[in-house]
Amino acid sequence: MSHPDSFRSSKTLSVGPKSYRYYSIPDAEANGLEGVSKLPFSMKVLLENLLRFEDGRTVKKEDISAVKDWLENRGKGEYEIAYRPSRVLMQDFTGVPAVVDLAAMRDAMVHLGGDPKRINPLVPVDLVIDHSVIVNFFGNDAAFGKNVEEEYRQNQERYRFLKWGQSAFENFRVVPPGTGICHQVNLEYLAQTVWTKDENGETVAYPDTCVGTDSHTTMVNGLGVLGWGVGGIEAEAAMLGQPVSMLIPEVIGFKLTGQLKEGITATDLVLTVTQMLRKKGVVGKFVEFYGDGLDHLSLADRATIGNMAPEYGATCGFFPVDAETIAYLDETGRDPERLALVEAYCKAQGMWREKGSPDPVFTDSLELDITTVEPSLAGPKRPQDRVLLKDAKAGFLASLEGEFKKPSEADKRAKVANADFDIGHGDVTIAAITSCTNTSNPSVLIAAGLLARNAVAKGLKSKPWVKTSLAPGSQVVEAYLEAADLQDDLDALGFNLVGFGCTTCIGNSGPLPEDISEAINENDLVVGAVLSGNRNFEGRVNPDVKANYLASPPLVVAYALAGSLKVDLTTEPLGEGADGPVYLKDIWPSNQEVQDFIRQNVTKAMFQEKYADVFKGDENWRKIDAPSGETYAWVDTSTYVQNPPYFEGMSREPEPITDIDDARILGLFLDSITTDHISPAGSIKQASPAGEYLRDHQVRPADFNQYGTRRGNHQVMMRGTFANIRIRNQMLDGVEGGMTKHWPDGEQMPIYDAAMKYKAEGVPLVVFAGKEYGTGSSRDWAAKGTNLLGVRAVIAQSFERIHRSNLVGMGVVPLTFQEGDSWQSLGLKGDETVTIHGLAEGLKPRATLEAEITSAGGETRKVPLLCRIDTLDELDYFRNGGILHYVLRSLAA
Incomplete structure (x- = not known):
């Protein structure tokens, strides 16, 4: 890459005996970028990235100047830049399909007459297998071993495939199962805060930045590492050397003052911050924390706040590097040479936070006095719906009346077969210390252990209807709970170790005991889960549990003791x-x-010991026999890993784009349709198209596993798209689940079956939705499944950032109504046909297109729509039929 270095910023930094090439922001400021030292710290990271990658083509001098202009327009200028993260982080749910796509691209490269070895990650990629462990066994010492055994039994095919990838691809490392959650492994081991690489005989130093195939990649923002979640599709592009195209963001400053009062946890703080930022409206914006409150926040507290960025809607929740960052890098066993480099580099770049230094310039700001934070939970359905602990009982009862429509039967109880207890509305059936949000944070885990110790000493027990579990984010947690002699007390209350990984928060809570499940379903009970995770969307945690509350680990233990959401923990006893x-x-x-x-x-020493041999894996991993070779030997009978059809019949030149003519409507949806609603997630029902497919392939229902583990098989995934048990297609009256009507006959059927029928008839499809379409996790299958069902356009009032870009990356066009318009205001019923003009000729980013909507009675109206293909890069991807096709054609040429 040629390097014009327009602002003469390239220079040498000496640290001890070593010297590093770097791109100096102070020098660039002196050579034409006046005032950039006042930028937010997160913007300085973007500026350095542009200085380092200036090549006159993807990064031009004016792109770098646009960051200086930010001081005037504060990010409201809609300016697009090409950003290249240092590395990519993956977990196995989203990582397997990405590696499947790489393997499929190698096959396609052979088909196009190119060299398959050209398909390789060009930046370091770490895949942490952390999303496959399920809490099938709990509440005893054998639970961990049995869950691991079951995980390996069910996931052999996937793990065999990943082991092949580990040896076939360069720049690709796999952290085996049972190590921890990707975000915590990232925070405790992979992240370096300042990254280095050898280039042309010298070592270049630059900020550690990453994108991850999990929206909670933002956890590493607590370490001064700029990182956020992208769809698997964008991650694959970044892996293959494509820049992430992004608009220069607005940066919202969040000033923190004071410190936590006695008895208040980091979780209470983060739920307060989440609610404030959701109310403020920060979707698509950076949030950066500043103020003297940072002096009292441990790095784990910062990481907890960074982790929840997807819940407050921001791209990231960034904390600048300071003395606390260095202390944490040291405590977690990073190399002393790296510590010296991080401090020297950040100080040289003006990226070091000093007490009392002037505040950066922000687009806008808000402030929280941390001393005002009170004990909190969030629920029953969304992470931003914070409720004070003292109001939680009243809040649940109100939601029973409002959300769940069961006001008159608040005290209803039902007998549980083969048990000496009954259960009722509001009983807590799951209490889970789980997920990255809190399990990186010793303060709340030690608090949970101490609370358990005190409860056991007073003779308390968890209620018998509560499924209890402890799934820490890393093996270090197990080590310090053992060292502190607190694990025995947690065990006594049923919080035995069940696995290292993302469990209840992702829906891997495992089934409730059969008799309890039957009592809930036969009596239509609204029971609860209390979990220390970050997601509580309905239908996500467990199919039997409707009310889900996020809470700190000590409160999770407390609710297991109380056994009910109808106990006010601030005034009523937990038990006798x-x-x-x-x-x-x-x-x-x-x-x-x-x-x-x-x-x-x-x-x-704990960190050093647990991460000493992190890629080696346990005996189970080492025993897996994986194939070798440059291309993967696909197994036709595999129900986990299949060669996807994206590149079938692909030519070296893209076909021209056509307009969408006489499309039918597959679904009419309301606001806040999440990627959980769209993308297959959770358990696979027997009586579903995916269940039928597995049964046809001789898979026993007990071995269906869940959608997440089958993401490497498009046949399962497309059948599960829009099939969430709680999704409501407004074409149908009061019907829950993935159903639609096929037109013109009006027959009701599963969405997959209708889509296949339309495909056979040669009829294109569109989907209509409301505001915030695609919120939640960055799920590539929400876009891939949409594409494979034959949907050519999604028309909504607004989109969540990642899902919008993923749709473009899969060749589906996202369109938004003009202000004030919606499918409801147009009176759509679902039996209309839709034609969209303006795609075939002269399409430009953010163009206004026209839709012709014709009712069943033959009346046609014209509706203007904004095309949300936002950038020229995205337009290239769309013209090629998707980002992978674009990359493949570029590499083949």
Whole structure:
């Protein structure tokens, strides 16, 4: 790559005996970028990226100047830049399909007459297998071993494939199962804050940045690493050397002052921050934290806040590098040479936060005095719906009346077969210490352990209808809970270790005991889950559980003891102890006690030991026999990994785009349709198109596993697209689940069956939706499945950032109504036909197109729509039929 270096920023940094080439922001400021030292820290990371990759083509001098102009327009200028992250992070749910696509691209490269070895990640890729462990066994010492055994039994095909990928591709490492959650492994081990690579005989130093195929990649923002979640499709492009095209963002400053009061947790803080930022409206924006409150936040607290960026809607929640960052890198066993480089580099670049230094310039800002934070939960359906602990009981009862329409039967109870207890509305059937949000944070895990110890000492037990689990984010957590002698107390309450990975939060909660499940379903009970995760959308945690609340680990334990959301934990007892009623305040540990335990029990040696041989895996992993070779030997009978049809019949030149003529409507949806609603997730029902496919392939229902583990098989995934048990297609009255009507006959059928019928008839499809279409996790299958069903356009009032770009990446055009318009205002019923003009001729980014909508009675109206192909790069992808086709043709040429 030629390097014009228009702002003469390339220079050398000496740190101890070593010297590094770097691109100096202060030098660039002196050579024409006046004022850039006042930029937010996160914007300086983007500026450095442009200085380093200036090539006169993807990054021009004016692109770099546009970052200076930010000081005037504060990110409201709609300016597109090409950004290249240092590395890519994946978990196995989203990683397997990405590696499947790479393998399919190698086959396609052979078909086009090229060299398959050209298909390789060009930046470092780490895939952490962390999403496949399911809580099938719980509440005893054998649970961990049995869950691991079951995980390997069900996932042999996938793991065999990933092991092949580990040896076939360069720049690709796999962290085996049972190590931890990708975000925590990233925070504790993979991330370096400042990255280096050898280039032309010198070592170049630059900020560690990453994109990840999981929206909670933002957790690493707590370490001063700029990272966010992208769809698998964008991640594949970044892996293959394509820049991530993005608009220069607005940056919202969030000022923190004060410190947490006695008895308040980091979770209470993050739920407060999430609610404030959702209310502010930060979708598609950067959030950067500043103020003297940062002096009192541990790095784990910062990471907890960074983790929840998808829940507050921001691209990232960034914390600048300071002395606390260095202390954490040291505590987690990073190389002393790296620590010296991070400090010297950040100070040289003006990327180091000093106490009392002037605040950066922001687009807008808001402020929180941390001392005002109170104990909180969030639920019953969305992470931003914070409720104070003291109001949680009333809040649940109100939602029983409002959301769940069961006001008159709040006290209804039902007998559980073969048990000496009954259950009712509001009973907590799942209490899970789970997920990356909190399990990186010793303060809340030690607090949970101490609360358990105090509860056991007073003679309390978890209620028998609660499924309890502890799934830490890394093996280090197990080590310090053991060292602090707190695991025994957690075990006594049923919080035995069930696995290392993302469990309940992703829907891997496993089934409830059969008799309890039957009692819930036969009596239509609204039961609850309390989990220390970050997602609680309906239908996600467990199909039997309707009300889901996010809470800190100590509150998860408390709710297991109370057993019900209808107990006010601030005024009512958790249960009867040996000496009478026990209240939460009687067993809640003090902040000082928690800090003392951390200081005594969380050690550098633990991190060094647990990460010493992180890619080796356990005996199960080492025993897997994987094939070798440049291309993958696909197994036709595999129900987990199949060669996808994206490149079938692909030519070296793209076919011209056509307009969409006489399309039928596959679905009419309301606001806040999440990627969980669209993309297959959770368990596979027997009586579903995906269940029928598996049965036809001789898979027993007990071995269906779940959609996430079958993401490498497009046959399963397309059958599960739009098949969520809670999705509501408004074409049908009061019907839940993935159903639609096929027109013109009006027959009701599963969405997949209708789509295949339309495909056979040669009829294109569109989908209509409301606001915030595609919120939630960055699921590539929400876009891939949409494409494979034959949907050519999605027309909504607004889109979530990642899903919009994923649709373009799969060749589906996202369109938005003009302000005030919606499918409801147009009176659509679903039996109309839709023609969209303006795609075939002279399409430009953000063009206004026209839709002709014709009713069943023959009346036609014209509706203007904004084409949300936002950038020239995206237009190239769309013209090629998708981003992978674009990359493949570029590499083949």
